[in-house]
Amino acid sequence: MIKILAITACTAGIAHTYIAREKLENAAKEMGDFIKVETQGSIGVENELKPEEIREADIILIAADIRVNKDRFMGKAVVEIPISMIMKSPKGVISKIHQKLGK
């Protein structure tokens, strides 16, 4: 079990952002991992990641087609992927993270 913090953001910021969030949450649940997903849609940031959560996270997963500010994640392990990867293969992404982290 790993602690994943994720951010999703798509171009229009109204659809993919939220679909990806759901997919990630379901995939992580199935694989027994903890996940919290912050969405950066057109409306702004929702479900914001808190500093103490970031401190405890094993990995920061950024699934975005647009720029996401990474200043908060100094010193953390960060993975950046296009959001389409989550649309196609949420579990594949998470298991690859497991493999890379060696957990």
Place this chain on the structure above:
Amino acid sequence: MAGQKFNVKKHVMTGISYMIPIVVCGGILCALAKGFGGYNIGSAVEAGATPFSNLNPFTWSGFWWGVNKLGSVAMDFAVAVMTAGVAYSIAGRPGIVPGIVIGYCSAQSKAGFLGGLLMAFIIGAFVNWMKTWKLPKWCEGLMPVMIIPVISTFICGMIFLCLFAIPLSIIMNVFQKWIVSLNGGAKAVIGGVIGACMGFDMGGPVNKTASMAANALGADGIYGPMAAKIIGGMTPPIGIFIATLIKKNKFSKVELETAKTAFPMGLCFITEGVLPFAAADPVRVIPSCMIGSALAGAIAVGMGCESVAGHGGIFVVPMMKNPVWFLIALIAGSAVTGIIYGLLKKPGTEDGEEKETDLDIDLDIQIQ
């Protein structure tokens, strides 16, 4: 963060994502104002010392003149917001100031969207380079508030004005003249081309370039391309919605839900409603949309549809020239997109439990 690959698409998309709301806001306000106040609402109030000197919002025309003004100001800033967004994506916060200033100049000098996009990359690169400057301690604090904004706006701005503003506006001008010279069957072709551009990337750069071209022509009193622009942007989401109706079993639950929101977005001329589909399955969605949009654009312009309003979707149809043909073209184009995509769409991603595509995923974990 050095060594990260330079992702052009991501930067452009960031800019577009900031621009979408302002374009929608401006377009719909203008259409509303023209709908209630009449075509020439923009000149209902004489400009005095300032455009607002003779403002009287408590009369019918004065009120809608105000709404129209809000909308047209929003449209004036669209390219500036896009330019600032792209520059911000490349260079972070310091990109915003030169981006807004130069983007606005680009719009005003008629170099338009292309000029803004080009300059955003120049600004981004320039600001990033400025950030590598080694300065003495005492003036480090001055970098973000004074040195970067002043120098980057000065240098990049003058590069734009000296090198790009005039040629780009000439190109746009020649393009306009050429379109005006077309007639008859050629008109249908131009309608088709604008339609196809609109359907190509759903709110992306090609789509916006076609829109800007149509807007510029509209400003010169040529309203056919405007109709093609509106219809080309409306058919993709409606078409995809039709595809989900005729081939329900080929789509997942999530997609069916998304399509339901795409339909009203299509009616409102928000092409972006189709993005979730286009991003997931571009090879099939984009050609389907382009064919439908091109057909709709060709029919509409070929049959003499014209639209003064630049935005507003279905709400501005009654104010168009030849609205009936517009509706026929809209239905025909959407149906074609729907049928083509319905046939092309690969089934398989069935309800909820979608099959995972086996991607050859390689993740790059970086320590920030």
